[in-house]
Amino acid sequence: MNKYIAAVVLFLAACTGCDLPHDASNTLDRIQDGTLRVGVIHHSPWVFSAGGEVQGVEAQLIQAAAADLKAKIAWVSGLNRSC
Numbered sequence: 001m002n003k004y005i006a007a008v009v010l011f012l013a014a015c016t017g018c019d020l021p022h023d024a025s026n027t028l029d030r031i032q033d034g035t036l037r038v039g040v041i042h043h044s045p046w047v048f049s050a051g052g053e054v055q056g057v058e059a060q061l062i063q064a065a066a067a068d069l070k071a072k073i074a075w076v077s078g079l080n081r082s083c
Helices: 002-016 027-031 057-069
Strands: 035-040 048-050 053-055 072-077
Parallel strands (some): 035 072
Antiparallel strands (some): 048 053
């Protein structure tokens, strides 16, 4: 078990110098003060539509992130397909 923990610590230490994760497309810069497009698939209680508005646990997280970025949300509906 100690070898496993040492390997995980070593891996995480190596990743800190890799500048990961990296936003190569500068997505965050494009979103700030703009519009955040979010794909939505009904999966209650995480995401669902009620009264024409997207609601649920994940929708609240997206709304909080958009508020921090001062961005509007454009919800894009998808189909609910099982894998």
